[in-house]
Amino acid sequence: MYSTTEENYLKTIYKLQIQLGTFINTNAIADGVNTKAASVTDMMKKLSEKKLLSYEKYKGVKLTEKGKMVAIETLRKHRLWETFLHNQLGFTWDAVHDIAEQLEHIQSNELVEKLDAFLGFPTHDPHGDPIPGRNGVIKESDFILLSLLKKGEKGVISGVVNHSSLFLQHLEKNKLTLGKSITITEVSSFDLSVKALLDGKEKIQLSNEVVKNILIKKLI
Amino acid sequence: MYSTTEENYLKTIYKLQIQLGTFINTNAIADGVNTKAASVTDMMKKLSEKKLLSYEKYKGVKLTEKGKMVAIETLRKHRLWETFLHNQLGFTWDAVHDIAEQLEHIQSNELVEKLDAFLGFPTHDPHGDPIPGRNGVIKESDFILLSLLKKGEKGVISGVVNHSSLFLQHLEKNKLTLGKSITITEVSSFDLSVKALLDGKEKIQLSNEVVKNILIKKLI
């Protein structure tokens, strides 16, 4: 239906829209799809022709409902594949993204649905990002930043803000994986680093850089 | 490393080489990759440049060792994915091919190896075709045509010769799937159709068109 390239543009614009809320400018898109501004302009004309987004010269773009659906469907496929790669094949947290980038463009509705069922209809991918449903609905999650927890409070690791390999590898090396519980025992007022209890037993220390990039589900 | 298109050309030429044994001519390739002869000529020059095959004008082509390895690796991926689609996701026999055509081009050695392990290092795909090993070695199978069985002889369905959807759907509808046993009870000398026992209990009748396209492992 749509080419790999088109899907990548739409997905990138969708993410930028969520992040920035407004009309998306050419350079941001060029950055996102790893190309030059001139190429973006060309593609914007093409996607606009196809009614996937509205484009006005020098004013940026905005996805149409149709474009948004394509973007979400691509995101759904990406996150289902990431889940498969991590949960079934045992890929590490940081390795799944690049392969899922390729797999998300495989065309077959039946495949997506069967994969979803095979995985047990997961609601979140290995990074804690919500997996859109078949209808395109994305469930809002009530995850908050670990850095918001106060001394004595407790939460379960449920996602990350920073998706870089470097950060994910760091987390994996320190056993800070999805599902682990964290109880804050002390917050330094100097550098905002925290001391905490991992899974109620192991004492750990986390820099602010780390805690402000981890999402947790707060336990009362 | 190599583009989807290049891999498809190499895979097609490899299959033709096995089938025909000799130098492969332009039209046969054009047929196999669904394009025109002129396009094939262009591509042969390109693949020849890259030392993936040897090409002499008007004389046809032959894969080099390098080209053969790429073809076999692609075939390996194709058949592993077919196995995944059938065994894990529950796709029917005839539906797996088209999706595997796409999946075989995903680039990641780690993915192939992990998938192989996940599937339990299968030796044959859902059509009974052998899956090349990591080293590129393809185990010869001792399957023979069902049509070669004589009255009273018995075998286990292990593969197909004809891979068309129509034939595969026909087999599936008649429960003639991999692993089922067949005992020949009668062979008509008129139309070469056979009467047989499916799994030792159900009486069935099969046309010659069917029996000459089924591969079985003969039981003594």
Next chain:
DNA sequence: AAATATTTTTAGACTACTCTAAAAATAGTA
């Protein structure tokens, strides 16, 4: 508001792959 900096668009060209139509080579036949 003018000058400067930045962003975006246009123009023209390149790569990978494709095609049609015509020319060249090979194969088959009388």
Next chain:
DNA sequence: TACTATTTTTAGAGTAGTCTAAAAATATTT
């Protein structure tokens, strides 16, 4: 062997996507 048919190759052009360099529009600074 000469004629015809078939196959293959060349030539020229198209599509999707990309790029650089220059022009045009917008934003920022003074």
